[in-house]
Amino acid sequence: MTLIGWAQIALVFALIVICAYPLGLYIARVLAGDKVLLSPVLAPVERGLYSLAGIDPRQGMGWMGYAVALLLLNALHFLLLYAMLRLQFYLPFNPQGMVGMSPTLAFNTAMSFVTNTNWQAYAGEGALSYGSQMFGLTVHNFLSAATGIAAAAAVARAFAAGGVKELGNFWADLTRITLYLLLPLAIVVGAALLLMGVPMTLSAYVDATTLEGAKQTIALGPVAFQEAIKLLGTNGGGFFNANSAHPFENPNAISNVLEIFSLVVIPFSLPFFFGKIVGDLRQGVALFAVMAIFAVGFVAFAYAAEAANPLLTALGVDPSMGNMEGKEVRFGTAMSILFAVMTTGTSCGAVNMMHDSMMPLAGLVPLFQMQLGEVTPGGVGSGLYAMLVFALISVFVAGLMVGRTPEYLGKKIQAKEVKLAMLSVLILCLSILGGTAVSIVLPVATASLANAGPHGLSEMLYAYTSATANNGSAFAGLSADTPWLDITLALAMLFGRFAYLVPVLAIAGSLAAKPKLPPSAGSFPTHGPLFVGLMVGVIVIIGGLQFMPALSLGPLAEHVSMLANTTF
């Protein structure tokens, strides 16, 4: 911990806060179909897509129609990626002659990208052709992100008016988000990364002769553009195995700041989008405040915990740089921790250091953030709708405390909504703890562990947590490409994304149809510090009750062992 380190962290936070507000309002304009700066260029493309696909963007969809459209598009896109990965040897842009993936690995990878998880059971530079990266993964990065934002928009609209049946048009939402938000940002960020040294080429890997005369094969590829959308869409699937720790994905400290900024700016802007949609910006500010309180608190805790490893200090290692195992010199501890907390607070999962080598208590932070359901600030779109689920639970709890019918934004929250909200929460818990519990007693799964002792449990817990929360980062010592882990983790991703999303859309459908009541003297205001505090408490208590036992056996037990000089 250094003063300079804290100053760097504060600076990046300031940058995010400044940009999130205008971006949120821009997203509201885009989704309303309003004219924006880029309309003269992009509106013809948008119209062309609609006419070829036979879409009437003004035709609204009920919650079921919206859900079916969303699921259908994603199912088709899943199948396309699966086929591409299996057949990549026969497809173009494959200068290294990469062979097709095994069925289980292709299943896992296709599920991983369609659910915005981007868990990587393969090493990019050793397993994927340039064609698969571009036509497969890059496109999934865009569309899974747009899917999340579209779903969040549908949910937001449910609170905007009373007595409506329709939540918007999925095709139009998806297209507008992709064209007016993600594509322009990806081009700008990609160009900036390119200038700093992120490659963008289709030429084959280069053989260099090192100064000492040895051969070094340098993996290259069309990285810069995919790198940009990987972060902006909170996807997180690296072009290379080492992800954003690889110098070709993240060459220096400035690119690192740009990457951190890119991966949180949209999630942090969406509360303002929500405020705009419901016509009360204070509501958005309250949600933003809850996200920010968690983000700042977790960064501070993790940075304090990521001090030098006392076991190494005892051997004569200088503690001043902090814990450098699994970190890059150009980032140092402060900017590695900030990246780690932001990437797991969103559903991004890109990494610029190896989380497996984090100090035990610092490593607890990524785990716990994902287990809270990715709301700090959460993935693009998914963060907002998960946050709204917690808002509903919070008004319900508040209602129980004061004995009134709970309301949120003038909508009565009744048994049906609360049941569906709790269903969403419990699906995550079941998938994370259930998956870990089964795998930790199966030799076929534990054979994949790289570390022994409590850290081994953390590795397994991290895998099911990351998959279910659609994060995609890993305690990467785990050898994840085995049939058991490929298939069960893919199912965890599927549950975490779509089994969560469908109940949420159902809540939206139910709320949209209700009348919007004017606030009365009995309404509990949902924009003040009291509500912010209540929501923070509800999120911590729900997350803590579910996961503290598992976290005690993993990171906490490891911390205590470390203090007692025990190694495994």
Added chain:
Amino acid sequence: MTAHLRPAIVLVLLFTLLLGGAVPLLFTSVAGVVVPFQAGGSLIERDGKVIGSALLGQNFTSEKYFQLRPSATTNPDPNDATKTVAAPYDASSSGASNLAPTSKALIDRVTEDVKKLGPAPVPADAVTTSASGLDPDISPANALRQVAGVAKARGLPEAKVRALVLANTQEPFLGLIGEARVNVLKLNLALDALPPG
């Protein structure tokens, strides 16, 4: 459901062509013309031969060169595909040790390295592996500790080598963003370029 089929199929295909084909290909061609050095991986040539990338570390073992951090990159074992063998700074196989702070393997490795590099305290980056296995940089403290050895192996005055280290030390941007670091490939190239003696 069937009404949704056409929009779903058409959008998936058109977006694949647009976002996976047209835009990245255009991006690549423009990049190759405007910034060919960066687009091509910042490759450094000496005497017409590619000797590495300015952004990537490479394996140095000779006493005449400054040493990078330990690297955890591996290759499949040619004798047993289920195992791996160490292949430091393999730029086609990035990766990390992923050892936990309480790992016996980590403690053993660092004990060994500290013994080699002593006396304590040893800079942390000198005995820890990076996240990519390709970290091109070391800390200034680590570089300065190596000055005496390199100067001796090359028969150069220490002051000259130290000056070269300082000239190749990159400070944080505006004194704030990032960490001070020394790019070892560039430093070693500068060493090779010095007139002998």
